[in-house]
Amino acid sequence: MSTTDDTGNGGSGARHDQVRDLLGAYLLGGLSPQDTRLMDSHLAECDECLAELTAHTPVAELLRHKAPPSAAAEPQGRLEQLLAQVRTERRARWTRRGAGVLAAAASVTLLAGIGVGILIGGNADAGDGGDMSVAFSPAAAGVETVGDATFRQKPWGTEVSVSLSEMPADGPFTLRVYGVRGHVEQAATWGPTPNDTVRVTGAVSMPIAMVDSVTVTDRHGNAITTADLPG
Numbered sequence: 672m673s674t675t676d677d678t679g680n681g682g683s684g685a686r687h688d689q690v691r692d693l694l695g696a697y698l699l700g701g702l703s704p705q706d707t708r709l710m711d712s713h714l715a716e717c718d719e720c721l722a723e724l725t726a727h728t729p730v731a732e733l734l735r736h737k738a739p740p741s742a743a744a745e746p747q748g749r750l751e752q753l754l755a756q757v758r759t760e761r762r763a764r765w766t767r768r769g770a771g772v773l774a775a776a777a778s779v780t781l782l783a784g785i786g787v788g789i790l791i792g793g794n795a796d797a798g799d800g801g802d803m804s805v806a807f808s809p810a811a812a813g814v815e816t817v818g819d820a821t822f823r824q825k826p827w828g829t830e831v832s833v834s835l836s837e838m839p840a841d842g843p844f845t846l847r848v849y850g851v852r853g854h855v856e857q858a859a860t861w862g863p864t865p866n867d868t869v870r871v872t873g874a875v876s877m878p879i880a881m882v883d884s885v886t887v888t889d890r891h892g893n894a895i896t897t898a899d900l901p902g
């Protein structure tokens with residue numbers, strides 16, 4: 672497949688529209704050698720893509736390295752799902768050239784999902800009508816961690832934002848989302864914060880209807896606080 676001159680409408684702008692959908696997979700090291708070369712050459716000439724890449728690179732590094740050895744299989748599965756989604760988006764986009772507005776919008780949303788926003792100390796979203804929020808309850812003796820989790824349906828899965836206080840002092844912490852059929856996805860990982868409070872936004876691939884509960888675990892994998900969805 673020629674990846675340099677198959678746009679039909681010419682110019683670097685069209686190529687930009689195509690390859691920017693690959694940024695997420697590129698960040699995570701999931702592109703084929705051919706597509707990696709395509710991104711490399713495009714990044715050399717496109718400030719916009721380079722800026723987007725730079726903005727997300729720390730997050731990609733975090734995603735690559737967040738898995739503790741005991742849970743290695745888990746994020747790997749999620750990563751593969753994300754990469755498969757990127758490939759599907761891209762295929763749909765390239766075959767429906769000219770009518771790709773929806774695919775482009777979905778891809779941009781997906782990239783935002785890959786860029787799991789670690790917004791420690793940041794401002795939480797005000798939320799909108801489609802959100803579902805549940806309260807955390809401490810799950811271990813001697814732990815007083817409380818807060819809330821807000822779930823928002825996305826085309827690629829579910830965005831999960833948590834706001835917690837009275838966090839234990841020793842991280843790292845992991846946000847795990849459990850499905851109604853017993854499977855679990857890791858939505859975010861973060862370290863200790865100075866004032867024992869944290870706001871984190873992460874993502875899982877399961878739809879909100881499949882979410883059963885959400886749990887924050889300590890570095891040993893033990894639950895410190897948990898929240899159940901109704902129904």
Ligand SMILES: [Zn+2]
Binds near residue numbers: 687688691718719720
């Ligand atoms: Zn570009």
